[in-house]
Amino acid sequence: MALRADSLDLVALRLTAGEARRIELAVVLDSLELGGERYAVTPPQVDATVDVSKTTGGGHALRLRFQARVDGPCMRCLAPAQPLIDVDAREVSQPGLGDELQSPYVVDGELDLRGWARDALALALPTQILCRPECAGMCAVCGANLNEEGPDHRHELSPDPRWAKLAELKFDQ
Ligand SMILES: [Zn+2]
Ligand SMILES: [Zn+2]
Numbered sequence: 788m789a790l791r792a793d794s795l796d797l798v799a800l801r802l803t804a805g806e807a808r809r810i811e812l813a814v815v816l817d818s819l820e821l822g823g824e825r826y827a828v829t830p831p832q833v834d835a836t837v838d839v840s841k842t843t844g845g846g847h848a849l850r851l852r853f854q855a856r857v858d859g860p861c862m863r864c865l866a867p868a869q870p871l872i873d874v875d876a877r878e879v880s881q882p883g884l885g886d887e888l889q890s891p892y893v894v895d896g897e898l899d900l901r902g903w904a905r906d907a908l909a910l911a912l913p914t915q916i917l918c919r920p921e922c923a924g925m926c927a928v929c930g931a932n933l934n935e936e937g938p939d940h941r942h943e944l945s946p947d948p949r950w951a952k953l954a955e956l957k958f959d960q
Contacts, residue, residue, distance in 0.1 A: 789811040789835075790812060791812070792813070792814070793815070794898060794901070795810065795812070795900050797847050797893065798896035800841075802839065804844075805840075809837070809838050809839075810836075810838075811834060812834075813834055814833055814853065814900055814904045815832050815901060816901075817901075819857070819908070826916065827859065828857060829869070835900075837849065837850070837851055838852075842879075842881060844882075845882060846882055847881075848877070848878075849880070849898065851900075851903060852874060852875050853904065854871055854872065854874070855871070855874065855908055856872070859916060861916065862917060863915070863918075863922045864918060864922055864923070864933070865925070865932075866934070867918065868918040872911050872912060873911065874907050875911075876907035876910070876911075878890035878893070919934070923938075928942045929942070
């Protein structure tokens with residue numbers, strides 16, 4: 788069982804330029820809000836792999852990897868959905884080389900692991916959380932779950948009364 792951590796002191800690793808270290812840590816993930824629905828991460832604590840390399844010039848190159856299960860309603864049929872999300876994120880913290888190379892998650896040599904993990908998970912989510920990739924959604928007429936109803940589910944639409952009137956006229960001639 789990896790040690791739980793919210794942050795990681797990069798300076799304390801005392802890496803020399805070009806040296807790298809792989810660290811296994813447990814991270815707690817906050818629930819997410821998407822399209823007005825709340826999605827929990829279950830379990831909220833996941834094992835993460837952090838790769839830290841010391842760059843020349845005193846900076847750090849970082850990679851964060853973990854898997855998390857997101858739990859909430861399917862965006863098509865509202866049934867429970869629990870997709871497993873693969874997260875693989877990278878950051879660079881290179882002091883003195885401009886904002887682009889200054890990770891917002893590294894402040895004074897301290898990595899905000901929990902904040903980075905939360906944002907990286909949000910970015911790794913698919914555009915739609917689905918109960919299954921081929922979810923058939925809900926019937927637009929009656930709201931039935933089409934995954935359960937099957938492809939034969941349809942409604943006999945009552946004919947438009949105006950057409951019925953036309954048909955009568957034709958009959959009279
Ligand atoms: Zn669905
Ligand atoms: Zn229907």
